[in-house]
Amino acid sequence: MYICLCHGFTDGDVRGAISHGCKSVAAVYRHLADRPQCGKCVPDVRCMLHEHREAQHGAAALIPAGAMAVMEGAD
Numbered sequence: 001m002y003i004c005l006c007h008g009f010t011d012g013d014v015r016g017a018i019s020h021g022c023k024s025v026a027a028v029y030r031h032l033a034d035r036p037q038c039g040k041c042v043p044d045v046r047c048m049l050h051e052h053r054e055a056q057h058g059a060a061a062l063i064p065a066g067a068m069a070v071m072e073g074a075d
């Protein structure tokens with residue numbers, strides 16, 4: 001699905017930018033298109049970043065504390 005009609009990037013492009021480490025709306029635009037033009041897509045990009053953060057926190061909450069210690073190399 002197209003997210004930005006001005007630059008022609010899709011939700012997959014935004015997810016790709018996020019998976020490359022973009023943590024802010026500005027970082028996503030720098031990665032994909034330099035800067036927004038009309039800005040109508042900014043709320044959608046912001047929402048996708050929020051959903052990514054929520055998914056990360058949700059996944060971490062499902063890992064038992066003992067398993068986290070093993071994963072981090074602690075006793």
Ligand code: FES
Pocket residue numbers: 003004005006007035036037038039040041042
């Ligand atoms: S729709 Fe993305 S800048 Fe216009």
